[in-house]
Amino acid sequence: APIGGGVVYAELRRPCRVMILVNPHSGRGQALQLFTGHVRDMLAEAAVPHTLVITEHQNHARELVRKADLSQWDALVIMSGDGLLFEVINGLMEREDWREAIQTPLGILPGGSGNALAASVHHYSGEAEVTSAWNEELLLSCGFMLCKGLVRSMDLVSIHLASRRRLFSFLSLAWGFVSDVDVESERYRHVGAIRFLMGTLVRLASLRVYQGRLAYLPVVEAPTPARPETLACQGTAGAPEDSLLPGLDQPVPESWTVVREEDFVLVLAIYQSHLAEDLWTVPGALADDGAIHLFYVTAGISRPALLRLFLAMEKGGHLACGCPHLVYEKVKALRLEPVSPQGMITVDGEVVEYGPVQAQIHPGLARLICG
Ligand code: ADP
Ligand code: MG
Incomplete structure (x- = not known):
């Protein structure tokens, strides 16, 4: 080759x-x-x-x-x-x-x-x-x-929903600001890709805070145990086993990091470099880097600061903004449990049922024409 x-x-x-x-x-x-x-x-x-x-x-x-x-x-x-x-x-x-x-x-x-x-x-x-x-x-x-x-x-990333349905995702899992913009901007679809910018401006005007719990398994450069802990949440129809995920009704394993904050403006797990044509969200990402790039923005961020992040993202500069409300982690698995009774969760930009979700990476499962 x-x-x-x-x-x-x-x-x-x-x-x-x-x-x-x-x-x-x-x-x-x-x-x-x-x-x-x-x-x-x-x-x-x-x-x-x-x-x-x-x-x-x-x-x-x-x-x-x-x-x-x-x-x-x-x-x-x-x-x-x-x-x-x-x-x-x-x-x-x-x-x-x-x-x-x-x-x-x-x-x-x-x-x-x-x-x-x-x-x-x-x-x-x-x-x-x-x-x-x-x-x-x-x-x-x-x-x-x-x-x-x-x-x-x-x-690919395997995603478990509360109904026990499992989905496969190649792009993103989003909650809060990003999924709201994605869904609300559908009504401006006639304008093309600029719909996300319009949606962002509209959403900024009515900025919301979402309560929930977030936990993740960080990517560690140190050697991992030869055999993963056998949590083995078996999926439907024989498709690959999610060895990193316990059942959604079980607590997350000891090895996971539980985020202390519970008030978020957005949570975004992304596994490609771009979230849209003009949003370069993960500067170092590759299609097969084996990582979920987890971003979250905590409550307390001002509207101008949030707008600055999205504008900087066009050139991949948001992480250099020095914004204390923006956190970025590379993870292998994560769990999100919304507490706010209403909200939107999207997978690859498509709305899925609202409720607890968890996800894990499956490195190199698919093949992409690229390069
Ligand atoms: P866009 O980027 O414009 O949203 P998508 O490829 O994401 O384009 O498609 C939008 C939605 O349309 C998706 O939910 C997809 O499943 C759905 N879809 C696919 N084919 C059709 C069709 N022939 N008629 C209506 N909806 C469709
Ligand atoms: Mg779409």
């Missing part, structure tokens, strides 16, 4: 057969036009045969990949926002043969209003050293990566 920037890549086989899933309603409703206008000819020139599948409803893609004959496909590519990839990953993980299925290389072409993975992939490719890319420029960059067909591994 070729080596690029110290990272080992595999290559898609040639000729490769690609299924491209398009959500015609994502973003400003232009994903299909963007595909035909900017990507189709590029793929034809690079001799990348593909089959276009236009999703007809929510969870269409999830059901399709759950049942698909994956031996027919060398890659699954999503032309939408992050929400459609979330469907595809969970569809793959729901299969009996999840272990093989989740090894199918996954690609992203930004067609949504929330294109965090596309922005991250562009960043990992090294093209983003100087500037980040938006809109057509980001689309072309991701289209070019698809033509190159380099593949590397990507961490």
